[in-house]
Amino acid sequence: MPLLEINGLTQRFGGLQALADFSIDIDEHDLVGLIGPNGAGKTTVFNLVSGFYRPTSGSIRFAGTPTLGLKPHRVTALGMARTFQNIRLWHDLTVLDNIRLAGYCSLGYSFLDAVLRTKRYKDAEQSIRTKSLEILEMMELGEFAQEYPKNLPYGLQRRVELARALATKPKLLLLDEPAAGLNSVDVDDLIRHIRWIYDEFRISIWMIEHQMKVVMSLCQHLMVVDFGRTIAKGTPLEIQSNPVVINAYLGDDVL
Ligand SMILES: Nc1ncnc2c1ncn2[C@@H]1O[C@H](COP(=O)(O)OP(=O)(O)O)[C@@H](O)[C@H]1O
Numbered sequence: 001m002p003l004l005e006i007n008g009l010t011q012r013f014g015g016l017q018a019l020a021d022f023s024i025d026i027d028e029h030d031l032v033g034l035i036g037p038n039g040a041g042k043t044t045v046f047n048l049v050s051g052f053y054r055p056t057s058g059s060i061r062f063a064g065t066p067t068l069g070l071k072p073h074r075v076t077a078l079g080m081a082r083t084f085q086n087i088r089l090w091h092d093l094t095v096l097d098n099i100r101l102a103g104y105c106s107l108g109y110s111f112l113d114a115v116l117r118t119k120r121y122k123d124a125e126q127s128i129r130t131k132s133l134e135i136l137e138m139m140e141l142g143e144f145a146q147e148y149p150k151n152l153p154y155g156l157q158r159r160v161e162l163a164r165a166l167a168t169k170p171k172l173l174l175l176d177e178p179a180a181g182l183n184s185v186d187v188d189d190l191i192r193h194i195r196w197i198y199d200e201f202r203i204s205i206w207m208i209e210h211q212m213k214v215v216m217s218l219c220q221h222l223m224v225v226d227f228g229r230t231i232a233k234g235t236p237l238e239i240q241s242n243p244v245v246i247n248a249y250l251g252d253d254v255l
């Protein structure tokens, strides 16, 4: 059984068909990409899968559970984490607190435990702090634990967002244009970190990405959408030379 199974997903916004009949299976330890011109419907796919939008039609199963109608935090608790095309960090919290808060998503204590500050809660809190610091170290962010994200360079903010997604202990990580706005040194760091996460945690990764360097060096399979429709599937090499894809991108200068 695939980890993520999407069938016939369609999303309309008023008169606009943002996504039409989108289907994909993602297995454990897959690393796949979703590409397509701006406005093609890529982020819409992630918003549907992670519970931010409810589709007009179609079905989604994740880790054996139908997820339609589940709120985003319930989907996260099943083991799916995401990053956003525009960074969404809590800028008034330290880097460490950003990671710690995410860690609570995967925690087994009740609201009552937290209010009463039971021993169980205190133990959990300590363990989250330790694990959060570990994640920061692993992502080469340890020295920034007490900084505020807004004071960090953009590339590091992106990395904090990645670390925060990891803190929820995902089985599947959704990355929405992780390389957007990065310079070429940052892009190389990003590729290294994504590959490391993939190897170390043996999770599945699904990324939306424009930069061919990132996609070519990381993804095993690509899907291409244009105007909400799936126009191609294949290996990065096949996709790069596919005339339908090249045509969709004409004038976009990204391939
Ligand atoms: N919440 C929304 N309400 C109305 N239209 C939306 C909404 N979200 C996305 N769209 C529209 O759906 C289309 C696909 O958007 P999106 O999925 O963000 O594209 P991509 O990520 O591929 O650039 C666009 O035309 C966009 O304007």
Ligand SMILES: [Mg+2]
Binding pocket: 042, 043, 044, 085
């Ligand atoms: Mg998008």
